[in-house]
Amino acid sequence: MHILVTGGTGYIGSHAVLALTARGHTPVLVDNLSNSSKQVLTPLQELAGCELEFVEMDVSQRDQVQTLFAVHDFQAVLHFAGLKSIGQSVQSPEIYYRNNLLSTLNLAEVSASTGVQAFVFSSTGTVYAQNDGQPFREDDPLGPINPYSRSKWMCEQILRDISQSGSGFHLANLRYFNPAGAHESGKVGEGPTGFPHNLFPFLGQLAAGRQNVLTIHGDSYPTPDGTGVRDYIHILDLVEGHVAALDYMLTQAQSITLNLGTGTGFSVREVVTAFEHASGQKFTCKTGPVRAGDVAITLANADLAHQVLNWRASRGLKQMCADHWRWQTQNPNGYGR
Numbered sequence: 001m002h003i004l005v006t007g008g009t010g011y012i013g014s015h016a017v018l019a020l021t022a023r024g025h026t027p028v029l030v031d032n033l034s035n036s037s038k039q040v041l042t043p044l045q046e047l048a049g050c051e052l053e054f055v056e057m058d059v060s061q062r063d064q065v066q067t068l069f070a071v072h073d074f075q076a077v078l079h080f081a082g083l084k085s086i087g088q089s090v091q092s093p094e095i096y097y098r099n100n101l102l103s104t105l106n107l108a109e110v111s112a113s114t115g116v117q118a119f120v121f122s123s124t125g126t127v128y129a130q131n132d133g134q135p136f137r138e139d140d141p142l143g144p145i146n147p148y149s150r151s152k153w154m155c156e157q158i159l160r161d162i163s164q165s166g167s168g169f170h171l172a173n174l175r176y177f178n179p180a181g182a183h184e185s186g187k188v189g190e191g192p193t194g195f196p197h198n199l200f201p202f203l204g205q206l207a208a209g210r211q212n213v214l215t216i217h218g219d220s221y222p223t224p225d226g227t228g229v230r231d232y233i234h235i236l237d238l239v240e241g242h243v244a245a246l247d248y249m250l251t252q253a254q255s256i257t258l259n260l261g262t263g264t265g266f267s268v269r270e271v272v273t274a275f276e277h278a279s280g281q282k283f284t285c286k287t288g289p290v291r292a293g294d295v296a297i298t299l300a301n302a303d304l305a306h307q308v309l310n311w312r313a314s315r316g317l318k319q320m321c322a323d324h325w326r327w328q329t330q331n332p333n334g335y336g337r
Contacts, residue, residue: 261300
């Protein structure tokens, strides 16, 4: 199949490209390179064993999306493009709403009008309302508390309404939590531009000597060690879930909303300790203020994904740390920067 992958040179998109080519699909990668690098194309093509088409463009610009679809006959779309930092979204909410909503609306409209059968959306577990730390189920109440999460929730509503309009457009709305790790080869991983806003890439840079101190934002949460607890999922498990969801839509012609996670939570301090073991180093940490929009515990109940897709995450925290460190070791400065 001819498949559009937005955010195709980003962290999740690049790993999804490898999962798609392994299944014989032909992905077309698009990205505006705001948080990624074209340098990833070299290892991607080496691992995929084929040349990959890349288009530098901004899918929040409707005319660019229309031009792209005019020259390609896509059967499916995997939409990963979007801004994703909770802290940044609190500081600049208008940028998040403009980028995330416009990109999704443009892609959905053009996809539906051109007969695209399957649309896989990269959503987030932070759309759920806060609870007592129990793993979220897909039918739990929604209540996003920051602009990033609200922008994803709004995108979900847009896509759901279009999928119910009778156009034949089917949606896999995938809510996942904290992707981590890297491809086992060490050739593809998470290399953000600028300051890393997620824990794993920061720890990788800390171990590589590019950062000096980790600031742990909050140590008085109602968790065993006071730091935030998250459901980390290996990036390879995550993209395998996307491919399984794509297969489901194409064979069953039905829309689905599913969590992709492990159901197991690790605190910031537990992740730091695991990464120290993987890298053989000891990190300097300090406590900082709680970040606006953060919550104490976020966990996924992914039983429905197992029932519907026969999918379950199989890789643990130790492998996430080892794989990320392998990638960081081979790419100490990221992708050629």
